[in-house]
Amino acid sequence: MGATAGPVWGRREQQDFRSRVRGTLLGVAVGDALGAPVDGATADGTREARGAGGVAGLAPAYGRRGAVTHHTQLTLFSVDGLIRAQVRRDTGAWHPPTDLHRAYLRWATTQRDWGPDERRKDDGWLAREEWLYARRGPARALLVGLGDEIMGTPAAPKNPGEAGPEAAARSAPFGLLVGWEPQLVAQLAVECAAQTHGHPVACLAAGAYAVVVHALARGESLDAAVQQALALLAVWPGHQPVSDALQHALGAVRQGMPTPERVTELIGAGSAEGVVAAAVYCALVGEDVRHGLCLAVDHDGPSAAAGALTGGLLGALHGETALPPAWLAELEGRPTILELADDFAMEMTQGPALHGPAGSSPAWLARYPRGG
Structure with missing residues (x-):
């Protein structure tokens, strides 16, 4: 697996990219936190608890407002794995799925x-963040898929019957590899999805979602980004359920005012292609970021995953400043998320200066060790 030459980074381009990276990761987390209190509840039940308007803001989950779930945790470890892959490339080792798998195993720990074990020197800084040592409703497929050190692959996937949205919901960071060709972004997302969710629908939904984020991070409109994903999906065997779900989402945009019932219909049984399609729909029809996120979690289904997926799209599209400041102020782990986002942006724009032939930064290599 290789990458194409990256973009030319002027100051303005660096600032725009950094804002989109921050927006994507914060968007995933804020959507996740918005959906966590109502995850799996019926829309009617949500309205009984929250009033006729349904979800309108953050509410307590896991003992606090703004708490995130495993979707955010794993998204952060996706970023960590991508940075580590870039750092390890200097050694001649270049197989990003392996670095992502190692990162996901650190999440499983x-x-x-x-809490963190200071004796594990190769873990890097993210695995030493104590707030991440919390179980936040991880799907059984995640714990089983990462329960040993054997890495699932598309040819020999872990949990081949699992079609849930969890793999897609950790895949936004792959789309932030803006120097890569879209097909390579899709391939990486598919390969990493197979480590826990081996059903073709789960893998291809993750690939399609990463391609949409990728186009957004490069400045495309959301509609154009979805069209790119559909064109790319067409060459993959077994793509039809995912392609049909995305087409259904685009068609639903023209069917009048958005409603929780329409989102519920798109989600269907809650498998990956339906939840990704619902996220696309909510991002397209939302009057603003707040409305799109509330719509994404106010339904019968996996609200946290739908919120995370929608937040990733809106954050990549608009950048961090479009996200509701009051929600960000209460978001669990926000300092960590911002630190990791800025590290990712720095790695992607200035990596050779941090670890390359001209010399290496010991501090950077302590944060992102080449081992482990």
Whole structure:
């Protein structure tokens, strides 16, 4: 797996990219936190608890307002794995799915241990963030898929019957590889999805979602981004359920005022292609970011995943300043998310100066070790 030459980074381009990276990661987290309190509840039940307007803002989950779930946790470890892959490339080792798998195994450790183990020197800084050592409703497929050190692949996937949205919901960071060709972004997302969710629908939905984020991060409109994903999907065997779901989402945009019922219909049984399609729909029809996110979580289905997926799209499209400041102020882990986002942006724009032939930054290599 290779990458194309990256873009030319002037100051303005760097600032725009940094804003989109921050927006994507914060968007995933804020959508996740918005959906967490109502995850799996019926829309009627949500309105009984929240009033006729349904979800209108953050509410308590896991003992606090603004709490995130495993979707955000794994998205952060996706970023960590991508940075580590770039750093390890200097050694001649270049297989990003392996680096992502190692990152996901570090996440799995946070689900078993009480806190960081300072003896694991190759873990890097993210795995030493104590707030990440919390179980936030991880799907069984995640714990089983990452329960040993064997890496699932498209040819030999873990959990081949699992078609849930969890793999797609951690895939926004792949779309931030703006120097890569879209087909390589899709391939990486598919390969990494197979590590926990081996059903073709789950893998291809993750690939399609990453391609949409990729186009947005490069300045495309959301409609154009979805069209790019559809064109790319067409060459993959087994793509039809995912392509049909995305086409259904585009068609639903023209069917009048958005409603929770329409979102519920798009989500269907809650498998990956339906949840990704619902996220696309909510991002397209939302009057603003706040409305799009509330629509994404106010339905019968996996609200946290739908919120995370929608937030990733809106953040990549608009950048961090479009996200509701009051929600960000209460968001769990926000300092970590911002720090990681800025590290990713720095790695992608200035990586050779941090670790390359001209010399390496010891501080950077301590944060993102080449081992592990």
